[in-house]
Each structure stands twice: as structure tokens, then as C-alpha cells.
Amino acid sequence: MKESGDGVVDATGDDAEVDVRRQLIDAATVEFARNGFAGASTRAIAIRAGAHQPQINYHFSSKEALWRAVVDDLFSQLGSFLEPEGTFDDPVDEFRQWVLGLVLFSAERPELSRLIMHEAASYNDRMNWLVDTFARPFVDRRDRVWAELKARGLTADIDDLLAESTLLGATTIPFALMPHVERIHGPVDFDRAMLERHAEGLVRAFLPGLDG
Amino acid sequence: MKESGDGVVDATGDDAEVDVRRQLIDAATVEFARNGFAGASTRAIAIRAGAHQPQINYHFSSKEALWRAVVDDLFSQLGSFLEPEGTFDDPVDEFRQWVLGLVLFSAERPELSRLIMHEAASYNDRMNWLVDTFARPFVDRRDRVWAELKARGLTADIDDLLAESTLLGATTIPFALMPHVERIHGPVDFDRAMLERHAEGLVRAFLPGLDG
């Protein structure tokens, strides 16, 4: 338990003991996503985690480091929603799986989009770290698939530089802004089938060439 | 100059005197959009405006009130980019003008989208006020047009409840997240013609029936 280096589970098998580090990350995920980095206080995070505020500086070196641990955790979860590179022969299949994965992930874990939205509105170190460490590989792959689809004449006629963020906005924003949506339309709930249908609709919208 | 009620310009014609209230709103727009409500300090806003911090509480009653004045100002600017209701006979024309207007506005003034993104990630009073006071009429009109287009079989097959926010995300997010985009692709600059072409691409993507 003390050594978290190798992922060996506590030999006692008694996981009634909570992992404070884990609890802190989960609580921080909620607070950072809701209020942004500046708006989230370490005390609020600690209370939500059922811990004491100084434990944040013990288990993580600083509030910044806790924020990075949260982003790390969220991107790792996102990875499990997306098929690894090289899985598909057909770029259309790859595109379809990417859109579906992003829609399903955003619906289940809107925190990552919200966290990015808080940071990506300005030029700052946290945003740069996030982009360089995690976002760039995702974006590069996306752009490569988009270029291949465009070469085949399948893509919507939108600006290449904006294609990536346009797709990102279309797939994730509805879920990231769900409080806004629900304020207008009332409580909303989606089952898997609806999300799959919605994702397929997005694919057809951005790849009109499929119907041609 | 003291009475800003009727838009009469200072009779002296000397407008080297700056309108502090105006300067504060402009400075607050930048700070709130970059750092969110909690992350923006009244001192930073005052410094950017070339004013003193207590002047914020003099010209506005509170930081909240200043934030609301900023939103009010931004929505008023948005209004000038959108054609008034009843201008169009054809819902396709109305949709096209709405998409174009939103794209042009977001490219020129990404602050409104950023400000909304900061607030709409959580249920809070500022977001509720923003939705009830400004967003609802825009959304209602958008939904009405979308329903009309759908009845004519022109729309992409995406979920009705998500259509509004999906459109919003696709049209505004690329510009709201421009720091993120530029971190990846390097400096980006768009001229009016490129934006018009991009907007038309979005229209065709979301109204595939137009090509049928």
C-alpha cells in the first residue's frame, strides 16, 4: 500500500481501506471540471475526498501536480474508449470508431472536455503541457485520417485547420455543456442506442461522400 | 459625460477623456474569458483598464455585476452579427445566415464562447442567469428553424436535443479554443472569404438534404 510503484494490490485483499490518493484524484476531477483550476480550492477537494487539506500537498507536491494527475487519469480513461492505432484498414471505419468512442466517452465522462475548455481558452502553461503531453498524438492521428478521407473525396468541405476542432466541438460540447442543455430542455438521459445513432449521424454529416 | 443615459457625446468634443466604465467592461471581458469568473481578479481587471480596483465597485456594485455587464455587452455585439427574426421567408436562408453570423462573430469575438464555456460546465447562478436572460431566445429560434428544416427532410440525422449544442460546438469551439489550435498547428489567420467558405461547408454538412 505504501509503495505504489508496481501495481501490486494489497496482499490482505482488504480493499475496504480507501486509497486516499485515488479519492483525491476523483474529488479533484469533479472540482476542477466544475470550477476550473483557479476556482477549485484544495480545501473543497479535500472535503469531497473525505480527507484533510494538507494531504494534498503530501500525496502530490502541489495543486498543479494534482491537476496534472487528474488530466493523466482522464486521458488514460479516454484511451480505453478508442481503438489503438493500426486496428483498421479502412479510414472510414477508423473515423467511425473514433467519433463513436468520443461521443460515448464524453457522455460518460464529460469532465475531460470541461477541463480542457477551462484551460484552452488562454495561452498558459497548463494548456501547453496538456497539448504537448496528451493531445498532440490524438490530434495528429485524427488529422491523418481526415486527410486520407479527404483524398478519397468523402469529407465535408470545411477548412482543414478547423476540421479537427470542429469535430471535437460537435462530438463533445453537447455533453460538456449538459448543464446548459438541461437548463433549457429539462433533464436529459441517453441510452447507448441513442448515442450510437447520434454518432452515426455525425459521421454521415462530416463524410457526405459516403452517401454519394 | 456624467450622464450616459442618452448617447449624447460630450459637448466639448474632447473624447481624449476615456469612459472608465467602458474600459472596465473591455478589460473584464478579456480577463473573464481567459481565466473564468473565479480566476479573474478585480485588481487584474482594473490594471488592464488603467483604473483603480475600487472603481469597479463604484461603477458596478460588485464583481458579479461587472460580469453580467460583460455578458450583456457581448450578447449585444452578437446580435449585430445575426439577422433579426422575420427577415427570411426560407428557413434554409435563415439557417445559413445564422451559421455564417456565428462563425464570423466567434472568429472576431471568441470571448463570449469562452465565457459561456467557463460557466456552462456546472450548475450555477451565473449560468442560469445567462441562459434565462440571453441564451433562451437564441436557442428557441434555432430549434424552431431546425424543426422546420427537419420537416422538409433536409437535416442531418443527429439527435434533436443535441442538435442545438452540436451546431454551437461545431461553429464556435474552433475559435474559442484557438490557443489550443495554434499550439498544435502554429499561428493561424483567416480572412473573410475563408470563413464564408467554411461556414457554407458546415451548412452543407448539417443540411445534407440540400444536395439531394
Next chain:
DNA sequence: AGAAATGGTTATCAATTGAACAAATTGATG
């Protein structure tokens, strides 16, 4: 001229912030 009003300036307030420190506790090992 004198009073009133408007707005700018300085100083200060209580509250909250992230972080640091030391004492207390825990659990395992010799």
C-alpha cells in the same frame, strides 16, 4: 461664493487561498 454631486485615490478590512511545519498515529520489522 457656497453647497451638492460626481468620481478618483489611498488605506484598510475580514475572509480565503496554497503551502508549510510539527506532533500524533499507524503498521510493519527486528
Next chain:
DNA sequence: CATCAATTTGTTCAATTGATAACCATTTCT
């Protein structure tokens, strides 16, 4: 039992926060 490292807990600190009050300068009206 004694020892030691790993955590937890309680307290404290300097910095920053939004807001307020007191004071000063200028203009406006009587």
C-alpha cells in the same frame, strides 16, 4: 518491546481576494 518509515492530523503563515470607508479633486447648480 523498540524502532523506523509512512501517513494523518492540527495549527499556522504569508499572500491574495472582494469590498468598504475616508479623503480629495472637479464640476454643477443655486
